[in-house]
Amino acid sequence: MDSTPVGDRLYQGVxxxxxxxxxxxxxxxxxxxxxxxxxxLRHFGFSFxxxxxxxxxxxxxxxxxxxxxxxxxxxxxxxxxTPLAVGVAIFLSEFAPRWLRQPIAFLVDLLxxxxxxxxxxxxxxxxxxxxxxxxxxxxxDTLHLGGLPLFSGPAYGPSMLAAGCxxxxxxxxxxxxxxxxxxxxxxxxxxxxxxxxxxxxWEMIWDAVLPYARSGIIGGVxxxxxxxxxxxxxxxxxxxxxxxxxASLFAPGYTMASVIAxxxxxxxxxxxxxxxxxxxxxxxxxxxxxxAIARWLVWRxxxxxxxxx
Amino acid sequence: xxxxxARPRAEAVSSHRELLAKRARQTRGxxxxxxxxxxxxxxxxxxxxxxxxxLILVYLIKQGASSVGxxxxxxxxxxxxxxxxxxxxxxxxxxxxxxIASLVGLPIGIGAGLFLAEQRGTRTxxxxxxxxxxxxxxxxxxxGIFAWQVLVRPLHHYSALAGGLALGAMMIxxxxxxxxxxxxxxxxxxxxxxxxxxxxxWRTSLSVVLRTALPGIVTGALVAVARVAGETAPLxxxxxxxxxxxxxxxxxxAALPMSIYSYAISPYDDWHRQAWAxxxxxxxxxxxxxxxxxFATRARYGLGGD
Numbered sequence: 001m002d003s004t005p006v007g008d009r010l011y012q013g014v015x016x017x018x019x020x021x022x023x024x025x026x027x028x029x030x031x032x033x034x035x036x037x038x039x040x041l042r043h044f045g046f047s048f049x050x051x052x053x054x055x056x057x058x059x060x061x062x063x064x065x066x067x068x069x070x071x072x073x074x075x076x077x078x079x080x081x082t083p084l085a086v087g088v089a090i091f092l093s094e095f096a097p098r099w100l101r102q103p104i105a106f107l108v109d110l111l112x113x114x115x116x117x118x119x120x121x122x123x124x125x126x127x128x129x130x131x132x133x134x135x136x137x138x139x140x141d142t143l144h145l146g147g148l149p150l151f152s153g154p155a156y157g158p159s160m161l162a163a164g165c166x167x168x169x170x171x172x173x174x175x176x177x178x179x180x181x182x183x184x185x186x187x188x189x190x191x192x193x194x195x196x197x198x199x200x201x202w203e204m205i206w207d208a209v210l211p212y213a214r215s216g217i218i219g220g221v222x223x224x225x226x227x228x229x230x231x232x233x234x235x236x237x238x239x240x241x242x243x244x245x246x247a248s249l250f251a252p253g254y255t256m257a258s259v260i261a262x263x264x265x266x267x268x269x270x271x272x273x274x275x276x277x278x279x280x281x282x283x284x285x286x287x288x289x290x291x292a293i294a295r296w297l298v299w300r301x302x303x304x305x306x307x308x309x
Numbered sequence: 310x311x312x313x314x315a316r317p318r319a320e321a322v323s324s325h326r327e328l329l330a331k332r333a334r335q336t337r338g339x340x341x342x343x344x345x346x347x348x349x350x351x352x353x354x355x356x357x358x359x360x361x362x363x364l365i366l367v368y369l370i371k372q373g374a375s376s377v378g379x380x381x382x383x384x385x386x387x388x389x390x391x392x393x394x395x396x397x398x399x400x401x402x403x404x405x406x407x408x409i410a411s412l413v414g415l416p417i418g419i420g421a422g423l424f425l426a427e428q429r430g431t432r433t434x435x436x437x438x439x440x441x442x443x444x445x446x447x448x449x450x451x452x453g454i455f456a457w458q459v460l461v462r463p464l465h466h467y468s469a470l471a472g473g474l475a476l477g478a479m480m481i482x483x484x485x486x487x488x489x490x491x492x493x494x495x496x497x498x499x500x501x502x503x504x505x506x507x508x509x510x511w512r513t514s515l516s517v518v519l520r521t522a523l524p525g526i527v528t529g530a531l532v533a534v535a536r537v538a539g540e541t542a543p544l545x546x547x548x549x550x551x552x553x554x555x556x557x558x559x560x561x562x563a564a565l566p567m568s569i570y571s572y573a574i575s576p577y578d579d580w581h582r583q584a585w586a587x588x589x590x591x592x593x594x595x596x597x598x599x600x601x602x603x604f605a606t607r608a609r610y611g612l613g614g615d
Contacts, residue, residue, distance in 0.1 A: 025481070088358050110599070265549070
């Protein structure tokens with residue numbers, strides 16, 4: 001150790017310092033957001049996340065509608081995006097001719113590179129009117145499903161449904177990229193064995209490839225969930241921004257991220273700011289947990305077969 | 310056994326065989342249909358995914374191209390109702406914000422990435438890698454309120470610096486992971502050759518490993534820049550936006566994504582057109598950077614010659 005040249009020790013010290021900035025920054029972020037949220041958390045307790053009153057004049061706040069909206073819009077997005085993303089990943093790893101692989105993968109990557117605000121703009125001007133005039137009236141008048149609570153109430157356009165759709169488009173590339181990666185990691189022998197037993201190509205995928213890649217795919221889906229939970233601008237622009245819990249997908253709502261984006265710069269009093277910080281702190285905790293689970297699952301699959309498939 | 314009893318048995322056996330064969334045919338048919346349906350579904354999903362991208366691009370180009378003119382690149386915005394005006398100040402603002410972010414994000418990210426490459430497999434390295442992924446997964450809006458709490462609240466005014474630093478914090482994990490990935494593909498033999506020639510570890514790391522991986526790191530840095538250049542959420546209560554020209558890091562500054570946001574949620578058709586134009590310019594910027602990143606990677610493979 002003593003014979004280590006000064007330069008080496010200095011170099012190691014500097015890179016270590018840079019590396020340690022990352023945990024320090026993470027702690028600092030969590031600490032500062034918690035500090036900002038503290039007045040509200042102390043005042044309202046943890047029932048803050050379970051009550052639904054949001055009255056900035058009288059200073060009474062509850063984040064339940066935002067929590068509800070975040071959960072519902074994200075789940076809706078996963079329901080729409082997961083089958084499509086897995087389908088694209090299967091197409092790219094199993095069926096696509098070589099010349100088509102690169103362009104489609106590039107297109108999917110581009111989808112991930114489009115800024116959130118551009119999705120939001122497209123959402124406001126194209127998607128929301130389309131949903132209002134075509135999809136919502138189709139469900140109501142052609143399928144006669146207006147009686148279901150899920151599709152009841154007036155259809156203005158900005159809605160939970162719109163938020164779910166735009167989120168689905170946005171998280172799709174993430175899920176599909178991870179899924180493609182884990183599908184590529186499935187050994188050839190696994191596929192060849194299934195084909196040798198007389199399986200059709202689909203049976204090969206369903207019985208030999210997907211079980212092997214299962215936990216990695218679930219990891220990718222949870223990674224997408226993490227993105228969906230924290231996605232801000234596009235959702236703020238199409239969800240309608242209203243503090244209400246409604247069973248209807250056609251009704252406007254709020255998400256944790258969009259309530260912050262929409263109200264933070266207009267928050268007038270201390271407790272309002274602190275309540276928004278508390279929403280942010282809840283979001284921070286949830287996304288850390290979700291991401292940790294996702295990383296662990298992907299890492300486990302990348303290392304090899306995950307237990308008995 | 311007499312022939313009389315043998316015949317019906319043989320018939321029974323053959324009819325049983327036929328039944329089995331028929332079932333096998335049916336199963337095979339069903340399997341074939343399922344295979345056909347699912348494979349088509351996979352093809353279809355590729356088409357369905359390509360659809361929104363094409364729709365967005367077509368709309369963007371159609372709506373944006375008609376509003377992008379010379380004045381869009383040279384003029385600051387004008388009040389609603391007046392003709393003309395552009396987003397020149399917002400474009401410059403985005404450049405300034407990204408420059409501040411890069412000043413912070415690149416050195417820290419590259420340094421941390423080199424650390425991960427050198428200390429591969431150690432406990433600290435694994436922990437740092439994991440936490441950098443966690444940091445990368447934090448919602449940008451959370452970074453925004455953090456920057457507000459630390460840099461805006463105590464100083465009582467919005468500033469370009471606060472916005473740039475918020476973007477810089479988002480860049481760190483992106484650059485760290487890119488640097489690590491790219492140094493990982495540098496062959497061990499190269500490293501060993503340098504050490505055998507008597508290079509010290511730090512010279513090896515900087516002049517051999519970093520230099521070999523440089524094009525890849527440039528790619529990663531460009532991808533990170535493209536990503537933060539399009540961010541809105543961390544800026545709305547740090548950089549805040551500005552109707553006028555501003556070049557000072559200590560004053561509120563405009564940024565392209567923020568201008569698009571405020572124009573998009575306005576009720577004026579004229580402003581919607583401006584928003585489309587802004588979105589077209591922003592997307593062009595992001596795509597050009599992404600393409601440049603691809604070329605940087607290609608150059609690396611070209612030079613590698615392995």
